[in-house]
Amino acid sequence: MPHDHAHGGAWPRPSDNYVPHVHGPDEPPHSHPDPGVDPHQPLAGGARALRVGIGGPVGSGKTALVAALCRALGTELRLAVVTNDIYTTEDADFLLRNGVLPAERIRAVETGCCPHTAIRDDISANLDAVEELEEALGPLDLVLVESGGDNLTATFSKGLIDRQIFVVDVAGGDKVPRKGGPGVTAADLLVINKTDLAPLVGADLSVMERDAKARRGDLPTVFLSLVEDRAAGPVAEWIRELVRL
Amino acid sequence: MSLATLLVLADGRLPAGGHAHSGGLEAQVAAGRVGDLDDLAGFLRGKLRTSGLVAAAFAAAACRRPGEWAALDDGIDARTPSPALRKASRAQGRALLRAGRAMWPLPSVGREAHQPTALGILARAGGLGPGEAAVAAAHGVITGAASAAVRLLGLDPYAVHGLIARLAPDCDRIATEAARRADEPVDDLPAAGAPLLDIGAEHHATWEVRLFAS
Numbered sequence: 001m002p003h004d005h006a007h008g009g010a011w012p013r014p015s016d017n018y019v020p021h022v023h024g025p026d027e028p029p030h031s032h033p034d035p036g037v038d039p040h041q042p043l044a045g046g047a048r049a050l051r052v053g054i055g056g057p058v059g060s061g062k063t064a065l066v067a068a069l070c071r072a073l074g075t076e077l078r079l080a081v082v083t084n085d086i087y088t089t090e091d092a093d094f095l096l097r098n099g100v101l102p103a104e105r106i107r108a109v110e111t112g113c114c115p116h117t118a119i120r121d122d123i124s125a126n127l128d129a130v131e132e133l134e135e136a137l138g139p140l141d142l143v144l145v146e147s148g149g150d151n152l153t154a155t156f157s158k159g160l161i162d163r164q165i166f167v168v169d170v171a172g173g174d175k176v177p178r179k180g181g182p183g184v185t186a187a188d189l190l191v192i193n194k195t196d197l198a199p200l201v202g203a204d205l206s207v208m209e210r211d212a213k214a215r216r217g218d219l220p221t222v223f224l225s226l227v228e229d230r231a232a233g234p235v236a237e238w239i240r241e242l243v244r245l
Numbered sequence: 246m247s248l249a250t251l252l253v254l255a256d257g258r259l260p261a262g263g264h265a266h267s268g269g270l271e272a273q274v275a276a277g278r279v280g281d282l283d284d285l286a287g288f289l290r291g292k293l294r295t296s297g298l299v300a301a302a303f304a305a306a307a308c309r310r311p312g313e314w315a316a317l318d319d320g321i322d323a324r325t326p327s328p329a330l331r332k333a334s335r336a337q338g339r340a341l342l343r344a345g346r347a348m349w350p351l352p353s354v355g356r357e358a359h360q361p362t363a364l365g366i367l368a369r370a371g372g373l374g375p376g377e378a379a380v381a382a383a384h385g386v387i388t389g390a391a392s393a394a395v396r397l398l399g400l401d402p403y404a405v406h407g408l409i410a411r412l413a414p415d416c417d418r419i420a421t422e423a424a425r426r427a428d429e430p431v432d433d434l435p436a437a438g439a440p441l442l443d444i445g446a447e448h449h450a451t452w453e454v455r456l457f458a459s
Contacts, residue, residue, distance in 0.1 A: 110458040112265040113396040122260035124340035125458070 049078075049140035050243055051130065053119065053156035055183055056167035058149030061193040061226060063094050065167055066146050068232035069239065070100035077141040077243060080105045080133040082126055084118050084148040107133055115148030123160040130160075141243055152181030163242060165235065169194040170203040177211035177221075185215045189222065189238055196225040250371045253348070254364075255381040257388055262340030266333060267397065267457040268292060268390030272445030274397050282404050285394050289387045289412060293419055295439040297386040299324055300361040301423030302435045304382035305375035307365025309427045314354060314362055320431040321359040327443040329450035331359075333459035338363035345370060375427040380420035387412055393457060 054062050066081055073079055081101060085108065095101050107129040111118040118125055130143050145161055147154060156164045166187035168176045171194055177184055184190060190212055198205055205223065212221040222234040257263070270288065273279045279288050299321075307317050325331045337360040345351050345363070349370035358366065361382055368378035391409055395402050426434060446459060 110265050110455065112267065112393065112457045114264050117264050121258065122262060122264055124260055124262040124343055125265050125336075127343065128262075128336065128339060 049080075049130075049134065049143045050163070050239075051143045051145060051161040052239060052242070053145045053147065053161035053164035054167060055119065055147040055150065055154055055156060055164060055187070056191075057151060057169075057172060060149075060167045060169040060172060062146050062149070062167050064226050065165075065191065065193065065224075065232055065235065066144055067095055067098050067100045068226055068230055069144060069236055070095065072231040072233075072236040073142065073239065074101060078137070078139065079142050079144070080107075080130075080137060080140055082107045082109060082129045082133070082143065082145045084109050084111050084115055084126065084146060105133070105137065111148055115150045116154040119145070119147045119154065119156045119160060121157075123157050126160050142239065152176070152179060152183055155182045155186065163188040165189045165191055167191045167193050170198045170205065170208065171201050174203040174205070174208050175211075177208050177215055180215050184212070187219070189220055189235065190216060191222055191224050191235060193224050193226070195223045196227045246374055246377060247372060251373055251377045251381065254367060254371060254373065254377075255384050257392065259344055260340075261344045262337050263385070263389050264392070265458045266337060266389060267393035267459065268296075268386065269330075269439075269442040269445050269449075269459065270390045270393045271397060271455060271457045272449040273441070274394075275449075276445065278441075279394070280398065282400055282408060285391070285398075285400065285405070286408055286412075289390060289408070290415065291439060292386055292390060292442070293383060293412065293415055295437040296442065297383045297416075298419050298423060298435045298437050300364075300386055301379035301382040301420050302426055303359070303361035304364040304368065305379040305420075305424045305427035306429075306431075306434060307362045308368045308373065308378035309365075309375045311352065311366075311369060313431070314358065314366065315356065316431050317365075318356070318359050318362050320434060321361060324436050324438065325359075325443075326438070327446045329446040329459060330443060333446070334359045334361075336458065341367060376420065376424040379423040379427075380417065383416045383420045383423070387416065397456070 054066060056062050070079065070081065081095060083106065095106055096103055109118060109125045109129050126145060133143065134140055147156070164187050166183035168184065170192060192208055192212070195205060209221065220238070224232060224235065226232060270279060273288060279285055303317055303321055307314055321334065322331060325334060335357045338358040341360060341363040342351065342354060342358060345367040351366060351370050354366060364382050365378045368381065388409060391405050394400050395405050423435065449455060449459065
């Protein structure tokens, strides 16, 4: 039957799962995407920044962490930020007000009341934002994608980011790591934030550390207080390691 | 024509950016014009007969006439007086082409296509015809705004889907008319407008706080 194949691409090679097939006489005309061709548009200039997603529940300190990382890394890396706050400009305004990043390095994405959809099921608006930043600013080393505040089940698609950080805070209760969920169990880095509040809210950090270890195995967990460490030292160092690779 | 392919193209879960757009509903909700299911029914009927008809006709024409995408895109520009709506349509066209490239081999489009043009391009690449492109466009116009209504107004999702089911014959009728006109010169294609949607979109784009991109 007449149909259109586009085989023969070089990126990177046909998938190992690709099974050659034959066509029967009754099949309608149809076409196949080449399993060896990357369906994504190439980035301008072949540049590709490391993309790090930062997720976590409402109020856990995602935006404050992004601001701290901008302060820590903004002078040594070519950096941009995409925010997904429910209220379009809220988080971007926070970053601007705090003077941590110039306006042209921040893009806000509207999520239609579905912050988890925008980072997991339909990542198109976030991909557009990342690509627009790279087109406007030239090659970048690092793009931070901050999710809107959501719940423990929200995670980033691997089609959007390379690594993800999940931020929880001690004031949310020291049982949060034990509850698990994909953010706590599978994020590449778990940040337990606002440790300075632990004595005030009766949170036991050793319980959180033990539960995080049980949930995450060898994946790293760091404790953080942005009041005491405005440059988010351990998180910034974790990102520096990734950029060096 | 593959019915399953049409369902793939019209699936609300297609990652083509639609979830972030309310089809103009958010502005009308804020203005107090849409607050319950009856209001939504009127809103969707109006959308179907105006922007729905235009989108369906241009999707059908883009599916039928691959050499005329640029001219069709200009025709959509001319029918979209609101800059905010032109921007929203091109953003959704870009997202749709991104999804389409993962599904079928797409020809080079050469510019950022409007959503209906992109839909016609995808339909053609998927082996569908102008009639299917038109029905996918008309269906998308009402289901996108209906889904936004569930999220914005907390309407009963069963009641909203009951409404969508009742609108299905209207959807088919609009799509049939659109597809019948798919060969007309660009200037003669449907040009029904909805000034309140245009005005609402321009106000919406200036809001400091909004939940949807359009």
